Every structure is written in C-alpha cells, then in structure tokens.
Amino acid sequence: MEALLTHLDALESESIQIIREVVAEFERPALLFSGGKDSAVLLHLAVKACWPQPIPFPVVHVDTGQNFEEVIAFRDARVRELGCRLVIASVQEAIDRGDITDDVSPGSSRNRLQTHSLLKVIEDGNFDAVFGGARRDEEKARAKERVFSFRDEFGQWNPRGQRPEIWNLFNGRHRKGEHFRIFPLSNWTELDIWQYIGQEGIELPSIYFAHRRRVVRRDNMLIGVGPFTQPRSDEETFEALVRYRTVGDMTCTAAVESEAIDVEMVINETVLARVSERGATRTDDRFSDAAMEDRKREGYF
Amino acid sequence: MELLRFATAGSVDDGKSTLIGRLLYDSKQIFEDQFDSVARTSAERGDEYVDLALLTDGLRAEREQGITIDVAYRYFATPKRKFIIADTPGHIQHTRNMVTGSSTADLVLVLVDARSGITEQTRRHASIAALLRIPHLVVCINKMDLVGFDQRRYIEIREEFSEFSANLGMKEITYIPISALEGDNVVASSRVMDWYDGPSLLEHLEEVEIVSDHNLEDPRFPVQRVVRPHSNDLHDYRGYAGQIAGGFMKVGDEVLVLPSRQTTRIQALETMDGPLLQAFPPMSVVMRVEDDLDISRGDLICTPENQPLVSQELAAVVCWMADAPLRAGRRVALKHTTRWVRAVVQEVQFKRDVNTLLRDAEASELALNDIGGITLKTTEPLFFDPYQRNRTTGSFILVDENSNVTVAAGMLTGVVPQ
Structure with a gap:
C-alpha cells in the first residue's frame, strides 16, 4: 500500500497533533470562534482531535455588535449542536462601560477595538491557550508567526523575540498571566480550507455563497448596505450577485462579485482568483504595509 | 495531491x-x-x-x-x-x-x-x-x-x-x-x-520521490493523551490519542508499552471518520488496546520484537540557541516526543565546525549558533531511536527552566557507554 497521505490528510493530522498537545499541556484553553470559514474548520478539527470526547474547552466570540446576522445564527447553531460553552466578549458592552471609545468617524471600523475585548476575555477567563484560525498565507506579518505564539502579560506579540519552533516539539511553558495563541491552521492556504470544507462537508454561513445583496462601491470594493454601513451621500446603492471571501465585522468586510453557489464553484473561483483574500475584502489592511503587524503587536488575533 | x-x-x-x-x-x-x-x-x-x-x-x-x-x-x-x-x-x-x-x-x-x-x-x-x-x-x-x-x-x-x-x-x-x-x-x-x-x-x-522519507520500519506510537469520555454511552471507553511516529501499526498486532514493559494487542485504531485496519506516519489516530493497562501521556507503544533504546544517559548533537554559552553542569527541561523530563548536561564533548563538519574535541562550551556533541543525564529514561533512524523519536528540545525559552534543538545519537 502507498504510505503517503494526501496534502489535506497531512495538514489535518498536523493540526490535530497541535490541538492535542494543547489539550494535554495547558490548563485552560479556549477556542476563538467567529463563525467564519477558518474558525469553522478550526472547530471541526478540534472536535476531531478530542473525539470521542466532546471538546473540553469553551469557544469565545469577540462580538463587535456589528456582525452579519447570518453569521451569528450560524455561530449559535453550531455551539448548540456541539453542546459546548460560548463566551461572548462584547465590544459594545466595553464601549457602554466606557472602557474604550468608539470611533465614529466616517469609514471607521470597530476592528481594532476588538483587541481590548479579546485581551479582557482572556484575562477574565484565565485562559492560558487561545486557539485562533489565522493562517500564514493571509498576510506577510502572519507568515512569520509561530504555531505556539507567546504573549506576554500585556498580551503583546514580540516578532523579533519569538521562540524557535523545531520539529513538532512545541514549547508552551509560561508564567502565570502570560498566555499562548495557538494557530493550528498555520500551514493551510485559502484553497486548502475550501478543499477541506468540501471533503468534510463542513457547514458555513450562507453569506460565503453567491446571493443577491444591496451594495455600494467604495474604494473599489463592494460594501453590503446594512444597519452599520449606510451609503454616503455620493454613493449609489445597487443590487449585485456577491459572496464574502472572509467574514468579519460588517464595517470592514467587503463582498466580491460571484456566481459561486456551492463549495465546488468557490474552489474554482479560488484557483482563478487574482487578488488576495484580505486585499479583496478587508478595508482594515489597506492603511499601510504594516497594518497587521502593528495590530498584532498590540495583541490582536 | x-x-x-x-x-x-x-x-x-x-x-x-x-x-x-x-x-x-x-x-x-x-x-x-x-x-x-x-x-x-x-x-x-x-x-x-x-x-x-x-x-x-x-x-x-x-x-x-x-x-x-x-x-x-x-x-x-x-x-x-x-x-x-x-x-x-x-x-x-x-x-x-x-x-x-x-x-x-x-x-x-x-x-x-x-x-x-x-x-x-x-x-x-x-x-x-x-x-x-x-x-x-x-x-x-x-x-x-x-x-x-x-x-x-x-x-x-x-x-x-x-x-x-x-x-x-x-x-x-x-x-x-x-x-x-x-x-x-x-x-x-x-x-x-x-x-x-x-x-x-x-x-x-x-x-522528487518522497514516499520513503518517513520511517516505515519501526512501529512507534508516543501517547499524546488518554481519552476517557466518561459519558453514559462511552462509559468504559479508554483510548490513547497520538500521532504515529514510525512503522506500520495494525489492529491485532502485539504491542509493548514503555516504560511499564507490559504487552497487549491493538484492539482498534480509529478516528472520527471511522475505524482503520492500520496506521502509519504521520497519521493522528486513537488507539485502543485489549487489556486494561495503566498507560499515560509520554508512554511509548512499540512492538516486543522492535524496541527503541531506553536510557537516562544520552549522547546527542545539539544546536545551541541561547546567548549564554552551554557548559557542563547546566540544568534544563527536555521535551522528547510527548514528554517533559529534567536533564543535566554532563559534558560538552566536541564542537563541530559547520563549514567542514570537522570535530573540535578540545571545545568545552557551545556558544549561540554552535553545533556540538554533548552527553545528558535525564531524571527518567527516554525511549528513543537515533535521529538518523527516526527524526521524530530521535529529536528533542531543551528549555531554560527560568525563562521558559527554547535554548537548543537536539538530535539523539545513542546511549553513553558505561
């Protein structure tokens, strides 16, 4: 018999090994679950890694209060189905308490404000390992991040002081107050994610597939019109057939024109895509070449 | 693909x-x-x-x-x-x-x-x-x-x-x-x-042909975690989760558990997708065995006829990654497969010139980025294969016990002769 795994099976096995190391070595892990495709895959892998036990840790959602309703419904359905605990870190509540100030200038987003709520939920929950669905192919700063990514007691990432990561011998040793972000999908690409979704039959929120939506064209991106994204005076609203390639807060996530109504059609589009996932759809990464690096240093996902 | x-x-x-x-x-x-x-x-x-x-x-x-x-x-x-x-x-x-x-x-x-x-x-x-x-x-x-x-x-x-x-x-x-x-x-x-x-x-x-790059000769299964769901429908379930580190492991095979040296047979190899008849590296699986044995994280499952080396006195080649040099007497934490042990460096035996691979047997310390041979004594025996035979069961890292920083990558070469 041919003793070689397919690339998807090899990636899956690697991710499962990572998740099991964390479950074995950390006291209080948690899994960040936004309802997006990467976190859906991450959650699926966590279920497989812990099987036949239910996942022994809670899932955490940092909710900006400006999310797509389809995604929130999907999140709740998935959590109910798995019977796991959902911890919601609400950005809106932090604003209401006066912990942070909402940026209400035109074109602003609550994306960066999530860092505060994320760090607070980690501190309040005493989480020492937090799984995230980030991938190294997403962005240049992410390409240099470890699978076990150390965070100091302020939740900060120090790109130049990272621990070397050799073979699959992960070092998660830390002091009280410090924590690790764990990225089991580090070596997956957008295409791998879609192929795996197809292989495993993983469910996703409907907005990942082509649907009609009222949009405006802004900075050459299509922004869905909704309660938090109203057209500006000079913008014309029109209906388009679109899907989302990434799903974040409504204010910083753009749609792409698409006719892909199922996973196979999305895979075909992904193979042919000429613009990166974040470049096509994230208004937050367009400020500078180092936008992600700066947010990450502060403690962002 | x-x-x-x-x-x-x-x-x-x-x-x-x-x-x-x-x-x-x-x-x-x-x-x-x-x-x-x-x-x-x-x-x-x-x-x-x-x-x-x-x-x-x-x-x-x-x-x-x-x-x-x-x-x-x-x-x-x-x-x-x-x-x-x-x-x-x-x-x-x-x-x-x-x-x-x-x-x-x-x-x-x-x-x-x-x-x-x-x-x-x-x-x-x-x-x-x-x-x-x-x-x-x-x-x-x-x-x-x-x-x-x-x-x-x-x-x-x-x-x-x-x-x-x-x-x-x-x-x-x-x-x-x-x-x-x-x-x-x-x-x-x-x-x-x-x-x-x-x-x-x-x-x-x-x-380029990569099919034979994994060790497919020596069955090795380091236990990552014990799975005991304690639920009503799986009340007596006890499985061992891990990634195959060498060889083929087949249902029905007689296996030996280290360090207890007890033997049993593989009852099942399974994943959420269903049961398997055999598994090979780098598959992540759950193994169940026929007898009710005391097996925990860090144990190694192999076969009675193909056993790894077992020793507390180890010879290794390390790449030193910390600013302060490595000298004999240094105490460290050591991670090998799925277990942590404490170790003390007994001796720096030689430094290798990475340009020529020649040995400098006079060296008594390893500086940042140096590669050299050392001997180690661990608090508990390791079950290992020489790195040149198996990259998974032959590798380890050293971690500073105060700063928690990874200070070395190590490759086991053998047992220190008594």
Whole structure:
C-alpha cells in the first residue's frame, strides 16, 4: 500500500497533533470562534482531535455588535449542536462601560477595538491557550508567526523575540498571566480550507455563497448596505450577485462579485482568483504595509 | 495531491528571496494586489525592476533594512503538489533559523551565486541539512545570467560542491543552473542554457520521490493523551490519542508499552471518520488496546520484537540557541516526543565546525549558533531511536527552566557507554 497521505490528510493530522498537545499541556484553553470559514474548520478539527470526547474547552466570540446576522445564527447553531460553552466578549458592552471609545468617524471600523475585548476575555477567563484560525498565507506579518505564539502579560506579540519552533516539539511553558495563541491552521492556504470544507462537508454561513445583496462601491470594493454601513451621500446603492471571501465585522468586510453557489464553484473561483483574500475584502489592511503587524503587536488575533 | 515541505537557504545576496518570489510569481501564486504593493515600493526606492524579494519580507524592520530576520513560511501549489517553503535567512548568526526552518523539511534548497561559487555559507547550509538528515538536497547555481550562462562555470561549481559534500552523507544531491532574476530553469526550462538537459527547479520539486522519507520500519506510537469520555454511552471507553511516529501499526498486532514493559494487542485504531485496519506516519489516530493497562501521556507503544533504546544517559548533537554559552553542569527541561523530563548536561564533548563538519574535541562550551556533541543525564529514561533512524523519536528540545525559552534543538545519537 502507498504510505503517503494526501496534502489535506497531512495538514489535518498536523493540526490535530497541535490541538492535542494543547489539550494535554495547558490548563485552560479556549477556542476563538467567529463563525467564519477558518474558525469553522478550526472547530471541526478540534472536535476531531478530542473525539470521542466532546471538546473540553469553551469557544469565545469577540462580538463587535456589528456582525452579519447570518453569521451569528450560524455561530449559535453550531455551539448548540456541539453542546459546548460560548463566551461572548462584547465590544459594545466595553464601549457602554466606557472602557474604550468608539470611533465614529466616517469609514471607521470597530476592528481594532476588538483587541481590548479579546485581551479582557482572556484575562477574565484565565485562559492560558487561545486557539485562533489565522493562517500564514493571509498576510506577510502572519507568515512569520509561530504555531505556539507567546504573549506576554500585556498580551503583546514580540516578532523579533519569538521562540524557535523545531520539529513538532512545541514549547508552551509560561508564567502565570502570560498566555499562548495557538494557530493550528498555520500551514493551510485559502484553497486548502475550501478543499477541506468540501471533503468534510463542513457547514458555513450562507453569506460565503453567491446571493443577491444591496451594495455600494467604495474604494473599489463592494460594501453590503446594512444597519452599520449606510451609503454616503455620493454613493449609489445597487443590487449585485456577491459572496464574502472572509467574514468579519460588517464595517470592514467587503463582498466580491460571484456566481459561486456551492463549495465546488468557490474552489474554482479560488484557483482563478487574482487578488488576495484580505486585499479583496478587508478595508482594515489597506492603511499601510504594516497594518497587521502593528495590530498584532498590540495583541490582536 | 501530495505535500512537499522544503527549506531555502542562501546568503544575503544569493537572490533567495528573488527566487521564491519568482517561484510564486511564475506559478501564479502572487495576487495582483500583492504584486502592485511590491511594484509600488520598488518604484519608490528607485529599483530598475520589480524587486520580487519584497514579496517575502514581512516585518517592518526587514523592509527597512532589506534583510530577512526570521523564518517565514510561504505556500504555493501546482496541479501535482502543494508546497510549504520555510524561508530562512542566511546570516551567520541565524544558524538557529536554518535549523528551525529545515527541521520539518523533506528537501533543502541551497543557493550558490555563480560568480562567487561555493562560500562558507554554502557549506554551512549544506552541513546543517546533512546534520538534520534532510533526505533531498538541491543546489541551485544562481545568477547564471551574470556569468554569460557559461556551462564550464556550472560544471566547476558542481565539481567543487560534490567534492566537499562527499563526506556529508547526503542521500541525494541535484544541481540546477538557474537565473532567478530572469526566470531561467525556475519554472520553465531555459532556452539559453540548452546545454542543461535536467529538469527545471519546479519540475524537480514536483517529481522528487518522497514516499520513503518517513520511517516505515519501526512501529512507534508516543501517547499524546488518554481519552476517557466518561459519558453514559462511552462509559468504559479508554483510548490513547497520538500521532504515529514510525512503522506500520495494525489492529491485532502485539504491542509493548514503555516504560511499564507490559504487552497487549491493538484492539482498534480509529478516528472520527471511522475505524482503520492500520496506521502509519504521520497519521493522528486513537488507539485502543485489549487489556486494561495503566498507560499515560509520554508512554511509548512499540512492538516486543522492535524496541527503541531506553536510557537516562544520552549522547546527542545539539544546536545551541541561547546567548549564554552551554557548559557542563547546566540544568534544563527536555521535551522528547510527548514528554517533559529534567536533564543535566554532563559534558560538552566536541564542537563541530559547520563549514567542514570537522570535530573540535578540545571545545568545552557551545556558544549561540554552535553545533556540538554533548552527553545528558535525564531524571527518567527516554525511549528513543537515533535521529538518523527516526527524526521524530530521535529529536528533542531543551528549555531554560527560568525563562521558559527554547535554548537548543537536539538530535539523539545513542546511549553513553558505561
């Protein structure tokens, strides 16, 4: 018999090994679950890694209060189905308490404000390992991040002081107050994610597939019109057939024109895509070449 | 589709980033917005051409200083294979990055500047690849455009390298003349270098045989965690989760558990997708055994007729990664497969010159980025195979018990003779 795994099976096995190391070595892990495709895959892998036990840790959602309703419904359905605990870190509540100030200038987003709520939920929950669905192919700063990514007691990432990561011998040793972000999908690409979704039959929120939506064209991106994204005076609203390639807060996530109504059609589009996932759809990464690096240093996902 | 992991190494000016940029660009893995951003930066700096190296330099300090600081991972795929590139910087002080990036690689790609030929850096990178037992080495003789695509220069370098590498014990070395800047022999075959009839770099990466790179001879299963669901329907369920580290493990096989030395049989090998009849590396599975034994994380399951070495007195080669030098008497935490033990360094036996692989038996300490032989005594015995036989059960890391920082990558060579 041919003793070689397919690339998807090899990636899956690697991710499962990572998740099991964390479950074995950390006291209080948690899994960040936004309802997006990467976190859906991450959650699926966590279920497989812990099987036949239910996942022994809670899932955490940092909710900006400006999310797509389809995604929130999907999140709740998935959590109910798995019977796991959902911890919601609400950005809106932090604003209401006066912990942070909402940026209400035109074109602003609550994306960066999530860092505060994320760090607070980690501190309040005493989480020492937090799984995230980030991938190294997403962005240049992410390409240099470890699978076990150390965070100091302020939740900060120090790109130049990272621990070397050799073979699959992960070092998660830390002091009280410090924590690790764990990225089991580090070596997956957008295409791998879609192929795996197809292989495993993983469910996703409907907005990942082509649907009609009222949009405006802004900075050459299509922004869905909704309660938090109203057209500006000079913008014309029109209906388009679109899907989302990434799903974040409504204010910083753009749609792409698409006719892909199922996973196979999305895979075909992904193979042919000429613009990166974040470049096509994230208004937050367009400020500078180092936008992600700066947010990450502060403690962002 | 298969997965090939490779590491690249080269000096600062060998054009390594350009080569990776070229591989990604010519295989259509660079998106337009990424290319536009690089083109803009190139234009602002006054470069004559689009500097593809900028595609891979991710951190601000790297762009400002035009260097690569850390291991960066890149991804691309062709219809035949998916590739993971560990892109490691070439500076002398970054041996640790080279070791880190190569540790999981199936193949190492070394770049040589056709003008300068084999340098200290070339030798260092090839030596580290040999030390880490990377099965395949590719020597890309780059910048052939700057030596007039001269075949004699290519042959000269190839002969010089093969003379040096004769003592490295590399399983397989492939030489390819390329121009990363102009794209010759990177993805498509060069029209100018018609004297070269081998594959282009990408063709080689797509075709190189990797099926036998895992150890398929010695059954090894380090237990990652014990699975006991305690639910009503799975009340008596007890399974052992882990990743196969060697050999084939089959349902019904008699197995030996270390350290207890109890024997039993494999009752089931399963995953959420269903039961398996057998498993091989690097599959992650749950194993159940016939008897109710006391097995915990860190135990090793093997077969009675094929057992690993078991000892507390270990000989190893380490790459030292901390600022303060390693000397005899140093106490550390050691992680091997799925277990942590404490260890004390008994002796620094020799330092290896990474340019020549010659041993300096007079050395009594290892400085940052040094590679050398040590002996260790551990609080509990390790169950291991020599690294050259099994990269998973033969490797370990050392961690400083105060700072928790990883200070060494180690490869076990054997048991210290009494």
